[in-house]
Amino acid sequence: MLLIHCPFCKNRNETEFVYGGPVGANRPDPNLVSDEEWVDYLTMVPNPMGPVYERWWHARGCDKWFIICRDTVTHEILENPSEEP
Amino acid sequence: MQNYSLLSLARNALTGHKNWQKAWRSPPLKEKYEVVIIGAGGHGLATAYYLAKEFGITDVAVLERGWLGGGNVARNTVTVRSNYLRDQSIPFYVKSVSLYEGLTKKLNFNMMHSKRTMVDVVHNYPKMRDLRRRQLTMDIYNSTYEKISVDRVRQLIPALTGGGAGSRLPIIGGMVHKDAGVNRHDAVAWGYARAADALGVEMHQKTAVTSLLRANNGDIQGVGTVKGNVEAKKVVVAVSGHTTTITETASLRLPLRTMNLTAFVSEPIKPIVDVIVNCSDLGFYFSQSDKGELVIGGAPDSAQSFRRDIKQHVFEDTVGAMLELFPSFKNLKLLRQWGGHLDITPDASPIMDETDVPGLFVTAGWWGGYKAIPAGGLTMAYHVATNSPHPLMKAFSYNRFKNLDYILETGTTTAR
Ligand SMILES: Cc1cc2nc3c(=O)[nH]c(=O)nc-3n(C[C@H](O)[C@H](O)[C@H](O)COP(=O)(O)OP(=O)(O)OC[C@H]3O[C@@H](n4cnc5c(N)ncnc54)[C@H](O)[C@@H]3O)c2cc1C
Ligand SMILES: [Zn+2]
Numbered sequence: 001m002l003l004i005h006c007p008f009c010k011n012r013n014e015t016e017f018v019y020g021g022p023v024g025a026n027r028p029d030p031n032l033v034s035d036e037e038w039v040d041y042l043t044m045v046p047n048p049m050g051p052v053y054e055r056w057w058h059a060r061g062c063d064k065w066f067i068i069c070r071d072t073v074t075h076e077i078l079e080n081p082s083e084e085p
Numbered sequence: 086m087q088n089y090s091l092l093s094l095a096r097n098a099l100t101g102h103k104n105w106q107k108a109w110r111s112p113p114l115k116e117k118y119e120v121v122i123i124g125a126g127g128h129g130l131a132t133a134y135y136l137a138k139e140f141g142i143t144d145v146a147v148l149e150r151g152w153l154g155g156g157n158v159a160r161n162t163v164t165v166r167s168n169y170l171r172d173q174s175i176p177f178y179v180k181s182v183s184l185y186e187g188l189t190k191k192l193n194f195n196m197m198h199s200k201r202t203m204v205d206v207v208h209n210y211p212k213m214r215d216l217r218r219r220q221l222t223m224d225i226y227n228s229t230y231e232k233i234s235v236d237r238v239r240q241l242i243p244a245l246t247g248g249g250a251g252s253r254l255p256i257i258g259g260m261v262h263k264d265a266g267v268n269r270h271d272a273v274a275w276g277y278a279r280a281a282d283a284l285g286v287e288m289h290q291k292t293a294v295t296s297l298l299r300a301n302n303g304d305i306q307g308v309g310t311v312k313g314n315v316e317a318k319k320v321v322v323a324v325s326g327h328t329t330t331i332t333e334t335a336s337l338r339l340p341l342r343t344m345n346l347t348a349f350v351s352e353p354i355k356p357i358v359d360v361i362v363n364c365s366d367l368g369f370y371f372s373q374s375d376k377g378e379l380v381i382g383g384a385p386d387s388a389q390s391f392r393r394d395i396k397q398h399v400f401e402d403t404v405g406a407m408l409e410l411f412p413s414f415k416n417l418k419l420l421r422q423w424g425g426h427l428d429i430t431p432d433a434s435p436i437m438d439e440t441d442v443p444g445l446f447v448t449a450g451w452w453g454g455y456k457a458i459p460a461g462g463l464t465m466a467y468h469v470a471t472n473s474p475h476p477l478m479k480a481f482s483y484n485r486f487k488n489l490d491y492i493l494e495t496g497t498t499t500a501r
Contacts, residue, residue, distance in 0.1 A: 001396055001398055003398050013398075014396075014398065015398045018387070019388045020388035022342075022389060036487075039486065039487055039489060042431070043340040043486045043489075044338060044340055045340075045342055047329045047341055047342050047343055047389065047428075048377050049327075049329075049343075049391045050390060054388060054389070069102065070388070072343070072389050072390055072391045073391045073392055074392070075390070075392060083373070085483050
């Protein structure tokens with residue numbers, strides 16, 4: 001079980017959060033990018049064996065979205081949250 | 086290959102079982118093979134076997150980081166079934182189930198295959214409609230699915246005493262899939278390995294691959310391993326959850342995400358359930374092994390993971406849901422729990438294809454991929470041997486993503 005640091009509520013149990021996926025590229029405007037770039041955005045996510053930036057949502061808490069950096073092998077949280085811009 | 090039979094058992098009993106032949110050799114690693122397969126899991130070993138057996142390609146090495154059959158092939162809950170959703174998937178899984186049913190004879194290794202009905206326990210109408218939609222497509226391809234009443238569900242699963250009218254999520258019916266089955270996972274790994282070895286294939290354990298090697302023209306040239314470089318014109322990546330760790334060494338990007346899935350078993354008890362019970366609305370499934378243990382699985386961890394363990398809250402959620410429907414299981418002791426990391430694509434269907442690196446093949450994205458081992462191995466071997474995809478797996482191409490031609494199977498496995 002992870003102890004996740006919410007920027008507002010501080011350390012809370014993983015069960016209060018909803019996982020929002022790894023942080024990939026920002027959503028491009030499909031009319032402005034090539035088909036390849038659009039497909040890339042829709043299908044590719046970072047899958048490192050090691051640190052990854054990912055979104056979490058404090059759904060059963062203060063409702064905040066934020067980003068942490070977590071190691072996918074040790075599950076250690078390496079960087080505490082930056083708030084979603 | 087030494088034949089396993091009642092006679093050989095009796096003969097070896099007389100000599101105190103000291104003269105059994107080794108199931109496979111451990112030859113020294115050569116510098117060059119025609120085909121190198123990375124990963125001695127179900128898919129790697131089956132591909133090696135069919136390459137030798139069906140296509141006469143025997144100069145093959147299977148390179149395994151740990152020990153043969155120590156990956157997900159030995160960490161899964163052995164449910165074999167063909168109740169999938171899409172026209173491209175169902176015939177593939179129907180083929181795989183039928184190959185499993187004949188595998189004991191084919192490999193002269195007892196798979197302990199036990200054909201048994203799978204019952205989906207359904208708690209809501211959208212789910213029922215979804216399963217009925219699956220049935221219509223499955224009918225076309227000769228896989229059986231049939232709606233049953235709540236009474237019939239309870240007849241088939243007498244231990245199911247919860248989920249009544251007063252409960253929070255009452256059962257509204259079920260679906261029966263008669264083609265399902267369970268078997269022995271070790272036997273699948275060992276049986277394919279032994280039969281492949283007998284045809285000349287080499288198995289190399291403790292031989293981790295560290296990189297893919299490419300020639301100047303970009304073609305695959307071989308692999309780097311902890312025991313030195315090995316040359317091959319064709320390389321197959323069959324490493325389950327580790328696919329991207331290998332393919333990124335050739336600067337190849339694949340639409341895969343690695344997640345941990347878990348399971349646990351109870352103490353052995355007398356026969357209590359002879360079907361595979363699937364309660365996907367509540368998030369668990371189980372069957373009873375020949376030893377009497379209940380083999381229980383739940384949902385995957387929510388976030389990406391390369392760690393094989395079980396989270397306390399995932400475990401508690403699964404047990405809590407199970408006790409809602411099976412309150413008598415409260416008395417069971419649970420013996421072991423474990424996890425395994427698997428990779429999954431955006432559409433939850435596998436990728437079996439030659440990649441953009443000529444000569445480099447991948448078989449990946451195997452979420453519920455135990456059931457797929459025989460057909461996966463056979464069709465991969467076909468592709469590697471003939472340089473063109475087998476009709477049954479043609480749709481599982483890498484390029485389907487480039488065209489956004491999804492074969493959406495999201496929700497037909499434990500990945501939700
Ligand atoms: C808890 C759980 C329950 C499951 N239940 C079911 C089920 O009921 N039905 C079903 O159909 N499927 C199920 N699955 C899925 C199924 O187990 C997998 O899809 C399937 O086993 C994957 O294919 P494989 O057997 O080839 O993989 P594996 O056995 O994992 O083989 C991959 C091999 O590659 C090796 N490897 C990795 N990296 C390297 C490297 N760098 N160099 C050399 N070798 C390497 C690994 O050590 C491993 O032995 C379940 C999985 C889990 C974890
Ligand atoms: Zn919060």
